[in-house]
Amino acid sequence: MTEILPKDTKTLKAAVDAINASDRLLLTCHVKPDGDALGSLLGLGLALKDAGKDVTFFIEDPAPDTLQFLPGAQYLVNEVANPLPEKTTLVVLDCNEPHRIGKQAQRLIEQASLIVILDHHLSQIPFCADPKTKHPHCISYIFPDIFAAGAIVLWVIKGLGWPITEDIATNLYAAILSDTGCFRHSNTNETAFRMAGDLVAHGANPYAVANKLYQNYSLCRQHLLGLVLRTIEVKRQGKIGLLQATPEMFRISGATEHDTDDFVGCVRCIDTVEVAIFIKEVYAGQVSVSLRSKSFFNVAKLAKEFGGGGHFHAAGFRKTGTAAEIREILLNKINACFKDSETADA
Ligand code: AMP
Ligand code: MN
Numbered sequence: 001m002t003e004i005l006p007k008d009t010k011t012l013k014a015a016v017d018a019i020n021a022s023d024r025l026l027l028t029c030h031v032k033p034d035g036d037a038l039g040s041l042l043g044l045g046l047a048l049k050d051a052g053k054d055v056t057f058f059i060e061d062p063a064p065d066t067l068q069f070l071p072g073a074q075y076l077v078n079e080v081a082n083p084l085p086e087k088t089t090l091v092v093l094d095c096n097e098p099h100r101i102g103k104q105a106q107r108l109i110e111q112a113s114l115i116v117i118l119d120h121h122l123s124q125i126p127f128c129a130d131p132k133t134k135h136p137h138c139i140s141y142i143f144p145d146i147f148a149a150g151a152i153v154l155w156v157i158k159g160l161g162w163p164i165t166e167d168i169a170t171n172l173y174a175a176i177l178s179d180t181g182c183f184r185h186s187n188t189n190e191t192a193f194r195m196a197g198d199l200v201a202h203g204a205n206p207y208a209v210a211n212k213l214y215q216n217y218s219l220c221r222q223h224l225l226g227l228v229l230r231t232i233e234v235k236r237q238g239k240i241g242l243l244q245a246t247p248e249m250f251r252i253s254g255a256t257e258h259d260t261d262d263f264v265g266c267v268r269c270i271d272t273v274e275v276a277i278f279i280k281e282v283y284a285g286q287v288s289v290s291l292r293s294k295s296f297f298n299v300a301k302l303a304k305e306f307g308g309g310g311h312f313h314a315a316g317f318r319k320t321g322t323a324a325e326i327r328e329i330l331l332n333k334i335n336a337c338f339k340d341s342e343t344a345d346a
């Protein structure tokens, strides 16, 4: 058996103890939350609530419609008291960069008495080491080898010895399903299947969760996809695949910016493609980019050059500028990386 057990169990235990000792907790995750961010937040939040803690479930952006089914979504708020009540522990899930929490990040960090970070992203500047966000009491449990923040939450709840209810299991199962791309991504391993099995044993319904996440799109979304698919391009003998969405396409289709989940997968799946790019311009001059790769290309490193981040095979960033400008800079950088790797191979 090759189950991945948590590394650095000392830090994990410190996080568990800190959460256990806190009576008031404010949970948050990254902006534009996905299934892992929300599933982790709600799963941990419900466990804390069941244990009688005072919990606030805070996200800056509203949950997308496709994630409203997650148990506990009714507790989500997008405003929190200023200043925070005394002795509030801030728990940050599925992100470790303050700007990804949103506009309130700085003051939440300053006002929290303790910070616990539970994440699996490669970190740019460790939160607690960054002079801007340095906090005297910060426990940072960042485990980039693990497929989902939801897995870390499961370790935490198990560490606390608390029951895994059906609602908690559903949230954590949705988190794992989302971040493993339905058990297709390179991060999928035996632990992912074991944990998912464990969560199903605790009441998560795989068919129901998969239907809510992937068989629940609006007609507008499919119309948008139709328009976007017409923009497919490949470069560098098919190794780079590109897709683009313009403000006009959003207007024509009536779709929203939340409706583009996994559009990038429509170019990543082309046989020759190593790097897939989806450039989304919802409002003119505001661009967000999704990057994916299949094997050797580190898209997290590339995204960092644009102020974003992510994982080796899945990353993203947002930038102001025109889609054409950003596309040009990106292609140049990717071409240069390919050249480097080809020289290294020679
Ligand atoms: P997406 O393409 O939006 O599905 O994101 C893919 C991965 O990159 C996810 O793990 C995100 O958390 C991460 N990511 C996306 N955008 C950013 C960003 N602006 N900064 C840091 N990480 C990001
Ligand atoms: Mn996420």
Ligand code: MN
Residues within 6 Å of the ligand: 036, 037, 094, 120, 147, 148, 149, 179
């Ligand atoms: Mn995640």
